[in-house]
Amino acid sequence: MRVSIKVNGVAHERDVEPRTLLVYFLREHCGLTGTHVGCDTSSCGCCVVVLDGDTAVKSCTMFAAQADGREVSTVEGLAQGGALHPLQQAFWDNHGLQCGFCTPGMLMTSYALLKHKPNPSETEVREELAGNLCRCTGYNNIVKAVRQAAETLQAAPVQK
Amino acid sequence: MIPAAFEYIRAGSADDAFAQLQRLGADARVLAGGQSLIPAMRFRLARPAVLIDINAIKELSNIGIDNGRLTLGAVARDCAIERAPWIGERRWSLLHDASRVVADPVVRQMGTIVGSLCHNDPAGDWTTVALATRAEVVVRGKAGSRTVPIDEFLVDSFTTAVAEGEMATAVRFPVPGDRTAGSYQKVERKVGDFATAAAAVQVTLAEDGTIRDAGIALSAAGPCAVRVSEAEALLKGQKPTAEVIRGAAAAASKKSAPQADLRGSVAYKKNLAGVLVSRGLRQALARLGVQS
Numbered sequence: 001m002r003v004s005i006k007v008n009g010v011a012h013e014r015d016v017e018p019r020t021l022l023v024y025f026l027r028e029h030c031g032l033t034g035t036h037v038g039c040d041t042s043s044c045g046c047c048v049v050v051l052d053g054d055t056a057v058k059s060c061t062m063f064a065a066q067a068d069g070r071e072v073s074t075v076e077g078l079a080q081g082g083a084l085h086p087l088q089q090a091f092w093d094n095h096g097l098q099c100g101f102c103t104p105g106m107l108m109t110s111y112a113l114l115k116h117k118p119n120p121s122e123t124e125v126r127e128e129l130a131g132n133l134c135r136c137t138g139y140n141n142i143v144k145a146v147r148q149a150a151e152t153l154q155a156a157p158v159q160k
Numbered sequence: 161m162i163p164a165a166f167e168y169i170r171a172g173s174a175d176d177a178f179a180q181l182q183r184l185g186a187d188a189r190v191l192a193g194g195q196s197l198i199p200a201m202r203f204r205l206a207r208p209a210v211l212i213d214i215n216a217i218k219e220l221s222n223i224g225i226d227n228g229r230l231t232l233g234a235v236a237r238d239c240a241i242e243r244a245p246w247i248g249e250r251r252w253s254l255l256h257d258a259s260r261v262v263a264d265p266v267v268r269q270m271g272t273i274v275g276s277l278c279h280n281d282p283a284g285d286w287t288t289v290a291l292a293t294r295a296e297v298v299v300r301g302k303a304g305s306r307t308v309p310i311d312e313f314l315v316d317s318f319t320t321a322v323a324e325g326e327m328a329t330a331v332r333f334p335v336p337g338d339r340t341a342g343s344y345q346k347v348e349r350k351v352g353d354f355a356t357a358a359a360a361v362q363v364t365l366a367e368d369g370t371i372r373d374a375g376i377a378l379s380a381a382g383p384c385a386v387r388v389s390e391a392e393a394l395l396k397g398q399k400p401t402a403e404v405i406r407g408a409a410a411a412a413s414k415k416s417a418p419q420a421d422l423r424g425s426v427a428y429k430k431n432l433a434g435v436l437v438s439r440g441l442r443q444a445l446a447r448l449g450v451q452s
C-alpha cells in the first residue's frame with residue numbers, strides 16, 4: 001500500500017506492506033536511524049517518536065499504515081540549523097546519557113511531556129519516563145536534564 | 161519479529177467498520193490502540209487476515225458523562241482518563257488509581273479501555289476495574305447494539321461476549337454517588353509489567369456509616385478478572401471495621417486461583433490478593449474519611 005507520512009516536516013511517500021511497523025518505516029524506508037529498536041515489544045521506550053506534534057508513541061507497536069497522512073517527529077528533527085534543541089543541550093549539560101542508546105526515546109518522550117506539562121515536577125518527570133529504560137545513568141541526570149530543558153524552554157520557547 | 165502479512169483497512173465511520181466486520185467475519189480483527197494486538201501479532205499468537213483500523217473514527221473517541229453514566233468510546237485512550245477534568249473527584253478514585261498504573265505512560269497514549277476489555281487478559285487492569293464498578297459494554301451486532309453487563313462480557317481468557325462480525329463500541333461506568341470511593345492496588349515487578357496481583361475496590365457508604373455497596377475484583381487470579389462476590393456480600397450492610405475488612409480479605413485470598421510463574425508462587429499470589437483487598441478497602445474508606 002502507498003503511504004505518505006510527514007517526518008520532521010518532510011513528506012515521505014513510499015510503498016509498504018501493511019505489516020511494516022512505523023519504526024522500520026523510519027529506519028529502513030526513510031533512512032532515519034536515530035529512532036532505535038531496543039526490545040521491539042513496547043517495553044523499553046527506545047523507539048518513541050512523537051505523533052502529530054504532542055503524542056509520544058512506541059513506534060515498534062504501531063504500523064506505518066496507521067501513520068499515513070500524519071506527522072511524525074523523530075530525534076533527527078530536534079536540532080535546528082546545527083543548534084541542539086534545549087532538551088538535547090540539557091542532556092549534554094547534565095550528563096543525561098552514557099551509551100546513548102535510549103536517548104532518542106528519552107528525548108522524544110520528554111518532548112511530548114513538555115508539550116502537555118511545560119513545568120513538570122521531578123515526580124512528574126520520573127512518572128512520565130517510567131516506560132523508557134536506561135541501563136547506564138540511573139536516571140537522576142536524565143530527570144535533571146528534563147527539568148533544565150523545561151526552564152530553558154519556558155524562558156525562551158523555540159518554534160519546534 | 162514481524163507480523164504475518166495482512167490486509168489493512170482504515171474505517172471511516174463506525175458504520176463502515178461494522179459493515180467490513182460483517183463482510184469479513186472471522187478473518188478480520190479490529191485494530192484500536194494495538195498495544196496488545198500488535199505484540200501478539202509480532203509473536204504470531206494472532207494472525208488476522210485483515211485489520212480494520214478504527215483509530216480515525218471520531219465518534220468512537222468520545223468520553224462523556226450523561227444519564228448517570230460515564231461512556232468511553234472504543235478508541236478513547238487510557239491517557240484521556242488521566243487527563244479528564246473530573247478525574248480528581250473522590251467518586252472516581254478507582255478509575256483514577258488504575259489509569260496511572262496501566263502499562264506505562266507512553267503505552268497509555270495509544271492503549272484504549274475498550275480494547276483492553278476486549279483483549280481480556282487474565283492479568284488486565286481495566287477488566288478488573290470494570291467488574292468492581294459494575295460496568296457495561298456496548299456491543300454492536302446484526303440485530304443492533306446491545307448492552308452487556310461486564311460479568312457476562314468476560315467469558316474466559318482472551319474471550320469475550322463479542323461474537324464473530326460484532327464490535328464493542330463503548331464501555332459505560334455507572335456514575336457513583338457522593339459517598340463512594342475506591343482504590344486500585346497493584347503489585348508489579350516493574351512499570352509496564354502485568355500485575356503479579358491486583359485488586360480493584362469500590363465502596364459506597366450509607367447515611368448511617370454502614371457499607372451500602374461494595375465492588376471487589378481481582379486481577380491475575382483466574383482465567384480472567386475475578387469478582388469476589390463473597391467479599392462483597394460480607395461487606396454489605398456492615399460497619400467498616402477491621403474485622404469485616406479481614407473477612408473480605410480472607411474471602412479474596414480464598415477465591416484467588418492464580419497460576420505460578422516467574423512473578424510468584426500460587427501461595428504467594430493468593431496471600432497477596434487478600435493483602436491488596438485489605439489495603440484497597442482501607443484506602444477507599446480513608447478517602448471517605450473513615451479510619452479502619
